[in-house]
Structure formats: C-alpha cells, structure tokens
Amino acid sequence: GAVVSQHPSWVICKSGTSVKIECRSLDFQATTMFWYRQFPKQSLMLMATSNEGSKATYEQGVEKDKFLINHASLTLSTLTVTSAHPEDSSFYICSAPRQGAYEQYFGPGTRLTVT
Amino acid sequence: AQSVTQPDIHITVSEGASLELRCNYSYGATPYLFWYVQSPGQGLQLLLKYFSGDTLVQGIKGFEAEFKRSQSSFNLRKPSVHWSDAAEYFCAVGANTGNQFYFGTGTSLTVIP
Numbered sequence: 698g699a700v701v702s703q704h705p706s707w708v709i710c711k712s713g714t715s716v717k718i719e720c721r722s723l724d725f726q727a728t729t730m731f732w733y734r735q736f737p738k739q740s741l742m743l744m745a746t747s748n749e750g751s752k753a754t755y756e757q758g759v760e761k762d763k764f765l766i767n768h769a770s771l772t773l774s775t776l777t778v779t780s781a782h783p784e785d786s787s788f789y790i791c792s793a794p795r796q797g798a799y800e801q802y803f804g805p806g807t808r809l810t811v812t
Numbered sequence: 813a814q815s816v817t818q819p820d821i822h823i824t825v826s827e828g829a830s831l832e833l834r835c836n837y838s839y840g841a842t843p844y845l846f847w848y849v850q851s852p853g854q855g856l857q858l859l860l861k862y863f864s865g866d867t868l869v870q871g872i873k874g875f876e877a878e879f880k881r882s883q884s885s886f887n888l889r890k891p892s893v894h895w896s897d898a899a900e901y902f903c904a905v906g907a908n909t910g911n912q913f914y915f916g917t918g919t920s921l922t923v924i925p
Contacts, residue, residue: 731912738920740915740917740918741856741902743912790856792913799844799863800906803848803855803856804855806854806855
C-alpha cells in the first residue's frame with residue numbers, strides 16, 4: 698500500500714522560532730499534498746493544498762506568511778511554521794492522493810509544542 | 813458545498829455490545845466515503861471506504877458500513893465491540909480524484925468492561 702511519512706513525529710520549540718515539518722510519499726509520486734491541523738479533541742481542519750511546482754492554496758483564515766509551504770518535488774512537501782507561538786501548538790497531518798485514485802494516504806502526524 | 817456531520821460527539825458502549833456510529837454527508841454528486849479511526853496521539857487508520865457498487869462495505873477489525881443514498885448516510889457498525897476499539901472515529905467524504913477530504917467532527921468511543 699501507499700505510504701506517507703512525516704518528520705519529525707514530534708517537536709518542541711521556543712516561541713518566536715521557526716520549525717519545518719516534512720511530508721514524504723515513499724512509494725508514489727504526489728503532485729498534490731494536503732496539510733491539516735488538528736487541535737485536541739477536534740477534527741482535522743484543512744490548512745492548505747500543496748502543489749508541486751506552484752504556489753500552495755491556503756484555506757480562508759490561514760496565514761500564508763506564517764505557514765510556508767513548499768512542494769519541492771513529487772515526493773516531498775514541507776510546512777514551515779514561522780515565528781511560532783503557543784497557539785500554534787497542534788497536531789499537523791499531511792495527506793497525499795495517488796494519481797487517479799480517490800483515496801488519500803495520511804501521514805502519521807507531527808505533534809508541535811511551542812513553549 | 814460538501815460537508816459531513818457526525819451527530820454523536822461521544823458514545824459509550826459495553827464490551828461485547830453492538831455499535832453504530834452515524835455519519836451524514838452533503839454532496840451534489842456521488843460521494844467517495846471513508847471511515848477512519850484515530851487512537852490518542854496517533855495518525856489516522858483507514859477502516860473502510862465506499863466508491864461505488866455494493867452499498868454494504870466490509871472493513872478491517874470487523875467493521876462494516878452501509879451507504880444509503882436516500883438518507884445521505886454512511887453509518888459505521890460493528891456487531892461486538894472490543895475494549896481496543898476505544899478511539900476517535902472520523903467519517904470523511906472526498907470529491908473528485910486527488911481533491912481534498914472533508915471530515916466530520918468525530919465521535920469519541922468509550923468501551924466499558
């Protein structure tokens with residue numbers, strides 16, 4: 698089956714610093730990847746759609762200058778949380794569809810804690 | 813616009829009892845429907861999916877779900893719940909291939925001995 702990995706699985710950073718989260722499709726190419734954020738006891742909320750070779754599409758209310766997305770290759774998308782604050786602490790999950798498939802393959806998630 | 817509703821925020825069942833988790837969706841065309849399970853601090857695990865064909869789909873861990881177009885529902889069922897089934901369950905709907913998913917708010921399942 699298709700596998701999507703995320704790195705790191707958890708990260709703690711100080712307020713004001715930046716942190717990068719990687720999402721990789723290990724055995725298939727993904728021209729599109731999705732980034733979700735999940736707060737405790739809540740559902741997944743789509744943040745942005747990452748497009749290989751072009752700019753990401755952000756959902757309403759998501760600050761594009763704060764959450765920088767780069768889809769550098771057909772197997773890698775990165776999410777950089779810039780100038781992180783405690784309210785950015787959350788569980789970040791990426792997903793990728795295999796081309797032509799209806800199904801999404803989800804990464805295991807990254808737990809970000811900003812102190 | 814697509815949307816997914818899970819009316820039950822939290823459900824408690826006894827081990828060995830049957831389970832049904834409700835999911836209603838809103839979508840203009842034939843939806844692609846999914847159920848995922850999430851244990852605390854973990855990612856999502858796909859339980860089952862419906863694209864077309866037989867409206868009763870079987871999944872992993874003994875789960876099944878039935879697509880009812882007339883009711884815009886895709887309820888998840890299990891005849892006998894195990895303590896290890898305690899988790900958060902999410903229903904999701906997808907549109908065209910490669911497009912985003914829309915998630916319900918989730919149902920938290922507690923299993924009591």
